[in-house]
Amino acid sequence: MCRLEMTIMKSARFVLSCRGNPMVHVGGFNFIRERSRGLRTRWVCGRKRRLQCVATVTTIEDKVVKMYGYHNHS
Numbered sequence: 001m002c003r004l005e006m007t008i009m010k011s012a013r014f015v016l017s018c019r020g021n022p023m024v025h026v027g028g029f030n031f032i033r034e035r036s037r038g039l040r041t042r043w044v045c046g047r048k049r050r051l052q053c054v055a056t057v058t059t060i061e062d063k064v065v066k067m068y069g070y071h072n073h074s
């Protein structure tokens with residue numbers, strides 16, 4: 001496991017949006033829940049709809065296990 005992944009896992013923060021939707025905050029970006037199966041949840045970038053951002057995150061319980069794609073915004 002590389003150091004970057006460790007940092008990402010430590011910096012993952014689970015939050016509720018003001019509308020009560022579960023979100024996860026990773027590496028300075030917010031992700032919204034797309035679907036979950038068992039303990040595994042897939043999250044998509046909060047700007048996916050507006051900017052077609054393809055970055056996603058997978059978590060198991062409260063740990064980030066996978067990040068995929070790059071944000072097309074800052």
Ligand SMILES: [Zn+2]
Nearest residue numbers: 045053055071
């Ligand atoms: Zn994004």
